Amino acid sequence: MIRVALVDDEPLARLAVKARLACHADITLVAEYGDGVTAATGLATVRPDLVFVDVEMPGRNGLDMLAALPRAERPLAILLTAHDSFAVRAFDLAALDYLLKPVDDDRLDEALDRARLALPYRRLDAARPAAAAWTRTFSVRVGTRTVLVDAADVERIEADGDYATLHVDSRTYLVRERLQALALRLDPAVFQRVHRSSIVRLDRIAELRALTNRDALLRLRDGTLLRASRTYMPALTEALARRNGVPATEPHDPTHIA
Incomplete structure (x- = not known):
């Protein structure tokens, strides 16, 4: 079972992602947050395997929120955004994929497949599959x-x-x-x-x-x-x-x- 958290300041956007995640039997939503400050504190306690993070949020944005977590405690991340450009530093924050809003069902499925592949390696303290994979x-x-x-x-x-x-x-x-x-x-x-x-x-x-x-x-x-x-x-x-x-x-x- 993959434990997932959701961070987005838009309630309707959270609802849309939750509805899609509910279609996957191996996914369980363990927490959701409406701002980056609350999420940074909550994620450190909940310790999910994977987090969906809105990049643009008032106050602390999604990338800053991820950066605030110690690297060893930082979950794999799939970024949500209404824009199609990012800072390259996102790759250092365990970002597996990027989903443009409104989220496309097929793309969300692909992103979850990436997480399923990466998690066994992450659980062995490797952030990504070895090059030989x-x-x-x-x-x-x-x-x-x-x-x-x-x-x-x-x-x-x-x-x-x-x-x-x-x-x-x-x-x-x-x-x-x-x-x-x-x-x-x-x-x-x-x-x-x-x-x-x-x-x-x-x-x-x-x-x-x-x-x-x-x-x-x-x-x-x-x-x-x-x-x-x-x-x-x-x-x-x-x-x-x-x-x-x-x-x-x-x-x-x-x-x-x-």
Whole structure:
């Protein structure tokens, strides 16, 4: 059972998240707070496994609230926000994922899956899975042969029903695994899901262009154009910022990636 706390100054937002969490049999809500000051005190006592935290709150914001907790007592965190840019320091506060408000059901399910994977390691005093846990190679069938594809050579992955298509240079390989399951096994410092139907290797992104609905258009280095959904933009923006060692910014204008 995963013990979860919820911190958000908006009662309706808390109610919406609670309703979604109630659909998961292995989740139990142990506490909820309406401000960062009360939450910092309460979480130190309740000691949940996972906390959903609103980033923007009056008084002490969500990031400051997490930072106030001793590292050894800090739960895994999933951040909630109405904006799609963050301080890179969030990664130092055990932030597993970012959910844009209003929270999308599929994205919340993905975030909980990440927590389920990370918690066994956290309970062994490791904040994240060891590097060896990430997928290094894919075993794929090519005719009568079995081919090992190095994950480092994969440029992007596209959903294809119960399968996923690996794009490697000009070649494609079909893997019998759903995209959502693959996303959880890939190193987030290297790969990021940008849409329900696609995962991209970060070093293949050449440009982000903001769209009017808060989605973004990605241009890869080979000229491929992909749409990045607004629900995946916070994690993508943070991953790119962390990779480049600069503060994360929302792509209001065309952004070229070094």
